[in-house]
Amino acid sequence: MMKKIVFFNIFFGLFVLGFNFSLCRAAEDVSLLDSDGDGYADNLELKNGYSPFNSEKIKIEKSDADEDGLSDYWEIKFKTDPLISDSDNDGYKDGEEVDWGYNPLATSTKKLDQRIEINLKKQQLIYFVGNQPWKTFIVSTGKASMPTPRGEYKILNKAKKAWSKTYKLWMPYWLGLGNHGEFGIHELPLWPSGYREGSNHLGKAVSHGCIRLGIGPAEYLFERVSAGVKVLIN
Ligand SMILES: [Ca+2]
Numbered sequence: 547m548m549k550k551i552v553f554f555n556i557f558f559g560l561f562v563l564g565f566n567f568s569l570c571r572a573a574e575d576v577s578l579l580d581s582d583g584d585g586y587a588d589n590l591e592l593k594n595g596y597s598p599f600n601s602e603k604i605k606i607e608k609s610d611a612d613e614d615g616l617s618d619y620w621e622i623k624f625k626t627d628p629l630i631s632d633s634d635n636d637g638y639k640d641g642e643e644v645d646w647g648y649n650p651l652a653t654s655t656k657k658l659d660q661r662i663e664i665n666l667k668k669q670q671l672i673y674f675v676g677n678q679p680w681k682t683f684i685v686s687t688g689k690a691s692m693p694t695p696r697g698e699y700k701i702l703n704k705a706k707k708a709w710s711k712t713y714k715l716w717m718p719y720w721l722g723l724g725n726h727g728e729f730g731i732h733e734l735p736l737w738p739s740g741y742r743e744g745s746n747h748l749g750k751a752v753s754h755g756c757i758r759l760g761i762g763p764a765e766y767l768f769e770r771v772s773a774g775v776k777v778l779i780n
């Protein structure tokens with residue numbers, strides 16, 4: 547019995563000591579930790595917008611210390627390891643996983659929450675991954691006489707090249723919205739003659755109600771979202 551008490555006391559003592567030691571370390575970490583050894587503490591670097599993981603004087607959004615396609619800024623937002631390129635060790639780099647909507651912290655193939663928000667006033671489309679505004683694109687929405695309807699929608703259907711019977715033109719990378727796909731998100735329209743709607747219309751509300759994206763962003767979004775993804779228009 548005595549032996550047991552002594553053992554418990556020693557164990558408990560070590561536990562308390564260890565706990566205090568951790569507390570000291572924690573206190574020390576917050577104020578003094580200099581991850582990149584450049585002489586500036588992490589918290590000071592963060593406060594001034596610099597990367598604490600890169601000894602060069604570089605803004606946090608521009609630094610990608612582990613070269614995985616996810617900047618140090620996004621590594622903090624997605625809680626991934628800024629110094630390990632494949633945080634969950636599943637063979638896919640953190641940046642690649644986030645960009646395709648997968649969780650960089652889990653080997654599961656279940657996608658993170660994806661959402662699209664369209665700001666009519668700013669003529670902007672924001673693609674959210676895991677609640678983070680991952681990409682922002684300039685759009686052209688409906689003109690005053692044919693406004694894009696505000697509200698909460700879901701992507702109903704997709705078509706790589708949808709034909710508009712009303713306007714007799716192609717709407718590439720179509721993501722259908724509304725109750726029956728009455729309007730949608732698509733690339734700058736293409737006439738059968740080959741004429742392409744000008745990209746100088748982006749940023750201006752000149753469409754017939756659809757949300758037009760530029761060449762590049764339309765395909766990018768089309769490839770990454772499925773039917774059912776939420777679209778908020780405000
Ligand atoms: Ca530093």
Ligand SMILES: [Ca+2]
Pocket residue numbers: 610611612613614615616617618621628
């Ligand atoms: Ca990175």
Ligand SMILES: [Ca+2]
Pocket residue numbers: 632633634635636637638639640643650
């Ligand atoms: Ca990974």
